[in-house]
Amino acid sequence: MSDATAVASVPMQWVGPLRITGNIAAIETEVPLATYESPLWPSVGRGARISMMVEQGIVATLVDERMTRSVLVRAQDAQTAHLAALELDARLDELRGITRTCGKFVELIGFHHEITANLLFIRFEFTTGDASGHNMTTLAADALLTHILKAIPGISYGSISGNYCTDKKATAINGILGRGKNVVTELLIPRDIVHRTLHTSAGAIADLNVRKNLIGTVLAGGIRSANAHYANMLLGFYLATGQDAANIVEGSQGMTVAEDRDGDLYFACTVPNLIVGTVGNGKGLDFVEENLTRLGCRSPREPGENARRLAVIAAATVLCGELSLLAAQTIPGELMRSHVRLERRHETTKIGG
Missing domain, CATH: 3.30.70.420 (Hydroxymethylglutaryl-CoA reductase, class I/II, NAD/NADP-binding domain)
Structure with missing residues (x-):
């Protein structure tokens, strides 16, 4: 057996583009997702497509x-x-x-x-x-x-480590005080786009969010968390951009909010524990370097600005996948039909646009 470090291959696709505005940057970019769960690509792609239909796109606010x-x-x-x-x-x-x-x-x-x-x-x-x-x-x-x-x-x-950080564990203290970047993403989707692209209604999504993400998570004993699947998008994004993938444990903590505003859908995801960086361990691999460059996170900027850009892109990606899944789950049988159709494909193509 060779002593050289091997690289495990995980299927990756670029999804999008998606549109982001907010207090960090105005961005239009595709995003890389490395995953074995192939339906994630078109699911995130649908959310990304909606972000391009709205003038402001996804408004991402880095709050801490x-x-x-x-x-x-x-x-x-x-x-x-x-x-x-x-x-x-x-x-x-x-x-x-x-x-x-x-x-x-x-x-x-x-x-x-x-x-x-x-x-x-x-x-x-x-x-x-x-x-x-x-x-x-x-x-x-x-x-x-x-x-x-x-x-x-x-x-x-x-x-030297007291488990009060808390690193790679889902805890109340991380949900309260935050660990990494705390980003809130918001998207206001007009009624006609909700019906035409998501094939559902704002009211149906808002009701499901309360019953599934909020009540269901409370019954399950969730810790400072109420979402459908933040970890899915974060894992795919983390693997593609050279992050420590185990940090999806605390990264998966977050809150989804959905409101029916006279038929328009207000949809927001708060991700308080985004642990991402654009330099350091894992960033020297060729594919990571290429992906970070394509995301615009290798440009000469003030220290910290590239990592903040990466964080808001990650958070916007979370919103895209969360929105698409919740919409699908308002329609009986839709989720399973999509998985059967997509996972039995033998050929993959770029999703989105």
């Missing part, structure tokens, strides 16, 4: 960005842990200075802490430029932990 890493320290008792937490709060500027020694693109923007018994969990929050930030934040957290243990009395090492 922060990558997190948590550490764990131990104290003799809860009172000592509490005093250490108060000391931490007073040293924010000092800790920011320590962080800046770890690289020019990492910045400590804040932290949260929680005490359980004699354990102090500290959740650091960073900006990381165009990197998704896994390694960058771990490096900074390690330096911060080393400094804290020397500077604050009464505490000792627990772990």
